[in-house]
Amino acid sequence: MFKHNEQQPEGFQASLKEALDNLAFNDAGLVAAIAQQHDSGEVLMMAWMNREAIEETLATGRVCYFSRSRRKLWRKGESSGQVQMLKELRIDCDGDALLVKVDQTGPACHTGRRDCFYWKADASNVTIDKAPIKDPKELYGK
């Protein structure tokens, strides 16, 4: 469906069901989901969604991923309190990646940093260049 309709004009519409039936889920039934803060444009994190997580996110307006380590739905913030409210969910041209525009409360990263991309690489080294905005012990100590 995605390839077939890629030359359609703005305004072209299909049902969510048809889109989900045609997403390019990997062997584990997942697609990559990029979370971006809707107003500042910061890329916060990358995680994974299965079909159920996408449907729940769109139905509830609160972002739900699929945790590969825990093998279950992961309502972002359920243990840390740092939830993501959905502003916009987008699918890419070949149906194998999602862009989720969110309103993130506090840090998106389990380390207490605002975002997960705190290692900056150059041709010789990688360097941590971001500090936590909340103590991770506070996030998970509850």
Add this chain to the structure above:
Amino acid sequence: MFKHNEQQPEGFQASLKEALDNLAFNDAGLVAAIAQQHDSGEVLMMAWMNREAIEETLATGRVCYFSRSRRKLWRKGESSGQVQMLKELRIDCDGDALLVKVDQTGPACHTGRRDCFYWKADASNVTIDKAPIKDPKELYGK
């Protein structure tokens, strides 16, 4: 290495080699790479890199991915002319995703649209809401 050093302060450094040795490449030897326009913050596309693509990108300053369909290095723009120059490459907290800040010439998407995320989803439908900024025939007809 990523988990082990996640509580290190700003300025903590390791070698690029150690970081690449510890990236969480998937079974195909790839990590996800999110391309973001460095100044506007637009998320342009998601693609994949193997170790060689990361090393080449950092060494040359021109973004190189690994094409899963063609099974080879893919110097973005090599057929379309729409190159990505590297501004910054970042690694996430668990070493399985990259954020590549780029300066994108023209459209990032093979459809001629500026970015690949042109399907907007809601609880019932998906809708194309972006138009090409260049005719794709022009991009690949050369």
